[in-house]
Amino acid sequence: MATRKPRDRPLRPWFSSGPCAKRPGWDPGDLKGAFVGRSHRHPDGRARLREVIERSAHLLGLPPGYRLAVVPGSDTGAIECAMWNLLGPRGVDVCAWENFGHTWLADVTDQLRLPDVTVHRADYGRLPDLTRVDFTHDVVFPWNGTTSGVRVPDAEWIPRDRTGLTLCDATSAVFGMDVDFGKLDAVTWSWQKALGGEGAHGMLALSPAAADRIATHRPERPLPKIFRIAREGRLLDDVFDGFFINSPSMLAVEDVLGALDWCEQAGGLPEMTARSRRNLATVAAWVADRPHVRFLATDPATVSPTSICLTFTSPTLDALPPQGRHDFVARLCAKVEAEGAGYDIAGHREAPPGIRVWGGPTVDTEDIALLLPWIDWAYAETEKEFA
Incomplete structure (x- = not known):
């Protein structure tokens, strides 16, 4: 191992795991066309949010029938929106092998206080025994453990004929590794991870089965306004068509559109x-x-x-x-x-x-x-x- 002090430095020495490095060639001037000082509910503002949804779904190859929305609160807001809306009708299996999995476990047990919870836990550096997961239950897990560097190697352990829903925090996996969306019913990520976008905005993808659950299940728990993506037994279609529940940063929207441009142009x-x-x-x-x-x-x-x-x-x-x-x-x-x-x-x-x-x-x-x-x-x- 060479111990002499190196001479050459990285051109872009940013290696944070969130917010992550901006895309190569990024410049603040890229935001000059942002829809700022205007209402995001104006047709032109909403069109930009709709563009984020449509281009993200296309680039990721979401299966037919999946619905995608931009939601508040980064990935945390997105996964908690999914849990607060979907969990309750069945038992829940939670897989936790690092900090964020433990956080979602605490949400399920301490905040939602669901009665029938099975925990599959492993120490940092390892996965739990995924063969023991019960897919007649709903299942909550991270695809990639951001704080442990441990990911699921694939989705072969998830049956296609499951009767429960799979809720997956995929924020440090989406756009960075292969994710089998067809095995996932609620998938969440944020712009600040693999796309190098800005924080505070999350993405929530729902399978047809998850959308049906929201239409038929009315949680007894209170739902904060930013989690209300259904009303009177139906999914709010506007949320999946560029309507943002509160007020988004249109600078962040412009930034992620530039990141999607780069993604497309790069291959x-x-x-x-x-x-x-x-x-x-x-x-x-x-x-x-x-x-x-x-x-x-x-x-x-x-x-x-x-x-x-x-x-x-x-x-x-x-x-x-x-x-x-x-x-x-x-x-x-x-x-x-x-x-x-x-x-x-x-x-x-x-x-x-x-x-x-x-x-x-x-x-x-x-x-x-x-x-x-x-x-x-x-x-x-x-x-x-x-x-």
């Missing part, structure tokens, strides 16, 4: 997922050559190509108490950031001590390759301090 969804795979391959080759670095994911089939989570091991580190390991990583990340070589690479505060490098499609592989020597240098310098 569409196949090129987006290919960019993520190339980023992961670059990191994987680096990890393979370093005995003190490993993926947090223990199964290679579950390693995320977007939220790439890594942990360190060495005699020096292994002798440290948990807080000492956190301090080690904090110093390492501070060294990289002070050199302008990589921002926001620290792992999530709830995850085991380590780093997290966003490898989604808005990140260039060349920048990932230039970041890695800086991590080598910072690791060596930090280990000297703790030796």
